[in-house]
Amino acid sequence: MAETQISAYVSETTKELVERYVEAHGMKKGHLIEEALLHHLQALRELPADLIIPPRIVVEQKTFERVAALTRRPRKPTKALRALMDGKKPR
Structure with missing residues:
Protein backbone atom coordinates (compact mmCIF):
# COMPACT_ATOMS: atom_id res chain seq x y z
CA MET A 1 0.00 0.00 0.00
CA ARG A 56 -13.37 17.73 25.21
CA ILE A 57 -16.49 19.56 26.28
CA VAL A 58 -16.55 23.32 25.80
CA VAL A 59 -18.97 25.33 27.93
CA GLU A 60 -19.50 28.98 28.67
CA GLN A 61 -17.90 30.40 31.82
CA LYS A 62 -21.28 30.71 33.58
CA THR A 63 -22.08 27.04 32.91
CA PHE A 64 -18.63 25.99 34.12
CA GLU A 65 -19.13 27.90 37.36
CA ARG A 66 -22.51 26.19 37.94
CA VAL A 67 -21.03 22.74 37.37
CA ALA A 68 -18.03 23.54 39.58
CA ALA A 69 -20.39 24.68 42.36
CA LEU A 70 -22.34 21.42 42.11
CA THR A 71 -19.15 19.41 42.53
CA ARG A 72 -18.20 21.41 45.63
CA ARG A 73 -21.65 20.96 47.20
CA PRO A 74 -23.27 17.87 45.67
CA ARG A 75 -26.96 17.29 46.24
CA LYS A 76 -28.13 14.41 48.40
CA PRO A 77 -28.84 11.29 46.34
CA THR A 78 -32.49 10.50 45.71
CA LYS A 79 -34.07 7.23 46.83
CA ALA A 80 -34.17 6.11 43.20
CA LEU A 81 -30.44 6.77 42.76
CA ARG A 82 -29.59 4.94 45.99
CA ALA A 83 -31.69 1.96 44.86
CA LEU A 84 -30.00 1.96 41.47
CA MET A 85 -26.53 2.07 43.04
CA ASP A 86 -27.52 -0.76 45.40
CA GLY A 87 -28.49 -2.85 42.36
CA LYS A 88 -32.19 -2.78 43.18
CA LYS A 89 -34.95 -2.20 40.65
CA PRO A 90 -36.22 1.38 40.74
CA ARG A 91 -39.90 1.76 41.65
Missing part, protein backbone atom coordinates in the same frame (compact mmCIF):
# COMPACT_ATOMS: atom_id res chain seq x y z
CA ALA A 2 1.33 3.44 -0.91
CA GLU A 3 1.93 5.79 1.98
CA THR A 4 0.92 9.44 2.12
CA GLN A 5 2.09 11.96 4.69
CA ILE A 6 -0.41 14.14 6.52
CA SER A 7 0.27 16.96 8.94
CA ALA A 8 -1.71 18.08 11.97
CA TYR A 9 -1.25 20.42 14.90
CA VAL A 10 -1.83 18.83 18.32
CA SER A 11 -1.52 20.15 21.84
CA GLU A 12 1.73 19.70 23.73
CA THR A 13 -0.11 17.36 26.11
CA THR A 14 -1.26 15.12 23.24
CA LYS A 15 2.25 15.07 21.79
CA GLU A 16 3.70 14.01 25.16
CA LEU A 17 1.07 11.28 25.55
CA VAL A 18 1.87 9.91 22.09
CA GLU A 19 5.61 9.99 22.73
CA ARG A 20 5.26 8.23 26.09
CA TYR A 21 2.99 5.56 24.61
CA VAL A 22 5.21 4.73 21.64
CA GLU A 23 8.28 4.65 23.87
CA ALA A 24 6.61 2.33 26.37
CA HIS A 25 5.24 -0.01 23.69
CA GLY A 26 8.14 0.05 21.23
CA MET A 27 6.17 1.27 18.25
CA LYS A 28 6.43 4.04 15.68
CA LYS A 29 4.38 7.23 16.03
CA GLY A 30 3.04 6.90 12.51
CA HIS A 31 1.72 3.40 13.22
CA LEU A 32 0.03 4.48 16.45
CA ILE A 33 -1.59 7.49 14.79
CA GLU A 34 -2.83 5.49 11.79
CA GLU A 35 -4.29 2.78 14.03
CA ALA A 36 -5.96 5.39 16.24
CA LEU A 37 -7.45 7.20 13.24
CA LEU A 38 -8.74 3.96 11.71
CA HIS A 39 -10.25 2.90 15.03
CA HIS A 40 -11.91 6.29 15.54
CA LEU A 41 -13.26 6.48 11.99
CA GLN A 42 -14.67 2.96 12.28
CA ALA A 43 -16.43 3.91 15.52
CA LEU A 44 -17.88 7.04 13.89
CA ARG A 45 -19.21 4.89 11.02
CA GLU A 46 -20.65 2.09 13.12
CA LEU A 47 -21.93 3.69 16.32
CA PRO A 48 -24.98 5.94 16.64
CA ALA A 49 -23.89 9.58 16.88
CA ASP A 50 -25.42 10.00 20.37
CA LEU A 51 -23.04 7.34 21.75
CA ILE A 52 -19.90 9.17 20.66
CA ILE A 53 -18.53 11.16 23.58
CA PRO A 54 -16.25 14.03 22.56
CA PRO A 55 -12.84 14.08 24.27
Whole structure:
Protein backbone atom coordinates (compact mmCIF):
# COMPACT_ATOMS: atom_id res chain seq x y z
CA MET A 1 0.00 0.00 0.00
CA ALA A 2 1.33 3.44 -0.91
CA GLU A 3 1.93 5.79 1.98
CA THR A 4 0.92 9.44 2.12
CA GLN A 5 2.09 11.96 4.69
CA ILE A 6 -0.41 14.14 6.52
CA SER A 7 0.27 16.96 8.94
CA ALA A 8 -1.71 18.08 11.97
CA TYR A 9 -1.25 20.42 14.90
CA VAL A 10 -1.83 18.83 18.32
CA SER A 11 -1.52 20.15 21.84
CA GLU A 12 1.73 19.70 23.73
CA THR A 13 -0.11 17.36 26.11
CA THR A 14 -1.26 15.12 23.24
CA LYS A 15 2.25 15.07 21.79
CA GLU A 16 3.70 14.01 25.16
CA LEU A 17 1.07 11.28 25.55
CA VAL A 18 1.87 9.91 22.09
CA GLU A 19 5.61 9.99 22.73
CA ARG A 20 5.26 8.23 26.09
CA TYR A 21 2.99 5.56 24.61
CA VAL A 22 5.21 4.73 21.64
CA GLU A 23 8.28 4.65 23.87
CA ALA A 24 6.61 2.33 26.37
CA HIS A 25 5.24 -0.01 23.69
CA GLY A 26 8.14 0.05 21.23
CA MET A 27 6.17 1.27 18.25
CA LYS A 28 6.43 4.04 15.68
CA LYS A 29 4.38 7.23 16.03
CA GLY A 30 3.04 6.90 12.51
CA HIS A 31 1.72 3.40 13.22
CA LEU A 32 0.03 4.48 16.45
CA ILE A 33 -1.59 7.49 14.79
CA GLU A 34 -2.83 5.49 11.79
CA GLU A 35 -4.29 2.78 14.03
CA ALA A 36 -5.96 5.39 16.24
CA LEU A 37 -7.45 7.20 13.24
CA LEU A 38 -8.74 3.96 11.71
CA HIS A 39 -10.25 2.90 15.03
CA HIS A 40 -11.91 6.29 15.54
CA LEU A 41 -13.26 6.48 11.99
CA GLN A 42 -14.67 2.96 12.28
CA ALA A 43 -16.43 3.91 15.52
CA LEU A 44 -17.88 7.04 13.89
CA ARG A 45 -19.21 4.89 11.02
CA GLU A 46 -20.65 2.09 13.12
CA LEU A 47 -21.93 3.69 16.32
CA PRO A 48 -24.98 5.94 16.64
CA ALA A 49 -23.89 9.58 16.88
CA ASP A 50 -25.42 10.00 20.37
CA LEU A 51 -23.04 7.34 21.75
CA ILE A 52 -19.90 9.17 20.66
CA ILE A 53 -18.53 11.16 23.58
CA PRO A 54 -16.25 14.03 22.56
CA PRO A 55 -12.84 14.08 24.27
CA ARG A 56 -13.37 17.73 25.21
CA ILE A 57 -16.49 19.56 26.28
CA VAL A 58 -16.55 23.32 25.80
CA VAL A 59 -18.97 25.33 27.93
CA GLU A 60 -19.50 28.98 28.67
CA GLN A 61 -17.90 30.40 31.82
CA LYS A 62 -21.28 30.71 33.58
CA THR A 63 -22.08 27.04 32.91
CA PHE A 64 -18.63 25.99 34.12
CA GLU A 65 -19.13 27.90 37.36
CA ARG A 66 -22.51 26.19 37.94
CA VAL A 67 -21.03 22.74 37.37
CA ALA A 68 -18.03 23.54 39.58
CA ALA A 69 -20.39 24.68 42.36
CA LEU A 70 -22.34 21.42 42.11
CA THR A 71 -19.15 19.41 42.53
CA ARG A 72 -18.20 21.41 45.63
CA ARG A 73 -21.65 20.96 47.20
CA PRO A 74 -23.27 17.87 45.67
CA ARG A 75 -26.96 17.29 46.24
CA LYS A 76 -28.13 14.41 48.40
CA PRO A 77 -28.84 11.29 46.34
CA THR A 78 -32.49 10.50 45.71
CA LYS A 79 -34.07 7.23 46.83
CA ALA A 80 -34.17 6.11 43.20
CA LEU A 81 -30.44 6.77 42.76
CA ARG A 82 -29.59 4.94 45.99
CA ALA A 83 -31.69 1.96 44.86
CA LEU A 84 -30.00 1.96 41.47
CA MET A 85 -26.53 2.07 43.04
CA ASP A 86 -27.52 -0.76 45.40
CA GLY A 87 -28.49 -2.85 42.36
CA LYS A 88 -32.19 -2.78 43.18
CA LYS A 89 -34.95 -2.20 40.65
CA PRO A 90 -36.22 1.38 40.74
CA ARG A 91 -39.90 1.76 41.65
